Amino acid sequence: MGDLKTALVTGASRGIGFVVASQLAEAGYNLAICGTTRSTIDKAAEQIRSACGVEVLARAVDVSDREQMQGFVQETAKHYGRLDVLVNNAGITRDNLSMRMKADEWDAVIDTNLSSVFNAMQAALKPMMRARSGRIINISSVVAGMGNPGQLNYCASKGGVEAMTRSLAREIGSRGITVNAVAPGFIATDMTAGLGDDAHAALTDQIPLGRLGQPADIAAAVVFLAGESAGYITGHVLHVNGGMYM
């Protein structure tokens, strides 16, 4: 299995991250995945292993902690001897009206959604530059472009992720490394499951395709950007949102 490519996915216990990891495994990548709790990430790893037969390195990682985040990337590169694809997916929301937003709500979202992405990318650059190839794919959000009331912190973090994506793409394009983002619209996950029927109907009214997206819709975009055929795409934000923002 030594010649399989390696992909690292953060926030892979459930939701979009889990399906991204699963689809990458189906596409033949060995995986390194992390989540916040030991038991759920181990369970996710076992599910993927038994379905796809690839190697899965699973760790409980607090991505908002620079040392833990970079340590996991370094461990992955060392374990597999390569790091071909980095998918920064882990993210949280701490919604509140701007006037009421607490400092810890701001900090938690920025640390987890924005700083973690920088830290992971920085650690991934060494093995990727050495290999003169690599794919970095950051999961953003449609609200980075649109804005969303009550999500100023989340929107700021995702806008920052898209700006970092472009900046790093320019910086390391000459080394054969591409950096892109995928911006999901409203996807049916735990993050959107708490909505009542009215809120759900109001949401789908804004979506030309008339339904929420599925995690698999996002995963397919990630697998595409990770693949050989996407080698000339960099600094791009790929919107997968049913047309709700264009």
Add this chain to the structure above:
Amino acid sequence: MSAEIEAKIIKIVGDQLNVDEGEINPDSSFVDDLGADSLDTVELVMAFEEEFGVEIPDEDAEGIQSVQNAIDYIAAKAE
């Protein structure tokens, strides 16, 4: 010892920057004489770390701007 270090460093620099080794001498500045960009200098430091099995902290790396700087730094580390 130092001659051996110099030969290795010149080889690394030649490979990394795609420059003929004959055009590299100790006084050569990576950026001014050998056409390196800032990313090349980062990669050179990574290559030195690998070849000589040393860790070069960022604050030291900034001081390694020429072949001679690299030779002196590695020689000092080797002592």
